[in-house]
Amino acid sequence: VGNAWFDLLKIVITAILSAGLSGIWVSRWKASLDHAEKRIDDLCAEISKLADLASEYWLLAQTDDKVPVLQARITSGMVRMASIRVSLTKLVRGLQAPRIEELEQGFFRAATGSEFAVHNRPISPSNAAAAQHAASALIVCIRSARMEAIQRTWLPKV
Amino acid sequence: MKMISIAEDFSPSPAGRTRADGPFNGQRFRDEFLIPALRIAVDEGDKVVVNLDGAYSYSSSFLEEVFGGIVRFGKFPPAVLTTRLEIRSTNPVYASFRRDAEKYLSDALKLAGKYVTA
Numbered sequence: 001v002g003n004a005w006f007d008l009l010k011i012v013i014t015a016i017l018s019a020g021l022s023g024i025w026v027s028r029w030k031a032s033l034d035h036a037e038k039r040i041d042d043l044c045a046e047i048s049k050l051a052d053l054a055s056e057y058w059l060l061a062q063t064d065d066k067v068p069v070l071q072a073r074i075t076s077g078m079v080r081m082a083s084i085r086v087s088l089t090k091l092v093r094g095l096q097a098p099r100i101e102e103l104e105q106g107f108f109r110a111a112t113g114s115e116f117a118v119h120n121r122p123i124s125p126s127n128a129a130a131a132q133h134a135a136s137a138l139i140v141c142i143r144s145a146r147m148e149a150i151q152r153t154w155l156p157k158v
Numbered sequence: 159m160k161m162i163s164i165a166e167d168f169s170p171s172p173a174g175r176t177r178a179d180g181p182f183n184g185q186r187f188r189d190e191f192l193i194p195a196l197r198i199a200v201d202e203g204d205k206v207v208v209n210l211d212g213a214y215s216y217s218s219s220f221l222e223e224v225f226g227g228i229v230r231f232g233k234f235p236p237a238v239l240t241t242r243l244e245i246r247s248t249n250p251v252y253a254s255f256r257r258d259a260e261k262y263l264s265d266a267l268k269l270a271g272k273y274v275t276a
Contacts, residue, residue, distance in 0.1 A: 071173065075215035082251045105254045105261070113218035117174040 033150075036091045040146050043084045044139045047107070050077045051135030054111035058128035062121050071117055078108055085142075093152070094145030103138040110134035159205050160195050165212030167191065172213060175223040184223025192224065193232050199242050200234070210247040210255050221259045229266035236267050 057070045082104065089095045110130040115121035164172055168191060169182035176185045195206045208224075210216065229239060245263070247256040 071217075075173070075217055079215045079251060082254055086250045101254060101257065105257050108254055108258060109218045111218075112216075113222065115175070116217045116219040117179055118176070118219065119174070119178045 054131035
């Protein structure tokens with residue numbers, strides 16, 4: 001009788017431990033997924049914000065009082081955006097894909113190329129629009145990379 | 159190998175194309191730093207490496223003025239620019255700036271090639 005109770009106890013303890021460990025594993029997995037989603041959202045929000053700043057910049061004359069600060073916000077935002085993307089490459093596969101890097105470079109060029117920071121540059125609605133288009137293309141590509149990464153594997157990257 | 163760090167040797171916040179755009183513009187970096195260093199490198203059979211790491215940021219227009227401008231105004235044969243000039247970044251955050259600069263250089267070289275052969 002004693003042995004039977006002992007065997008039963010072993011089974012119950014094993015079951016409790018397994019359930020506990022599985023729970024921890026699943027919550028860590030969910031936490032890593034949520035964290036990646038949140039950081040992807042942050043990255044996309046940063047890109048949209050930068051695109052809006054760039055569009056505002058290209059629709060103002062270079063002599064406007066807002067321009068010096070706008071320039072600084074745009075260029076510093078580009079480094080912030082690249083930093084977020086690089087830090088996310090450890091969590092999300094695909095963010096180092098050549099296509100995303102190419103689109104990021106294209107966005108930088110659309111936002112700050114041409115006559116950016118040039119003292120007598122003309123107002124440019126076409127550059128303002130180009131910044132929005134380049135940002136959209138980049139965001140779509142980042143979201144697609146995230147979806148592909150989720151579909152490719154069920155395992156957490158914690 | 160001559161190494162030029164834009165952030166340390168020139169300015170951590172380079173901006174603009176010409177001298178009228180501010181003190182740390184692309185034209186000034188090209189004419190006062192890059193062209194003299196490249197001339198010495200050519201004489202000595204050496205190489206110039208421009209390091210982009212460490213700056214607060216770059217605008218694409220600054221990079222175009224430096225690396226597109228070196229083709230247009232540097233008076234170096236294309237072969238010199240392809241073999242003796244290297245653009246480098248070790249920090250992955252600056253990789254897009256490096257690619258942008260390399261693209262401006264290669265695009266300007268292609269354009270210069272077209273003018274030569276036409």
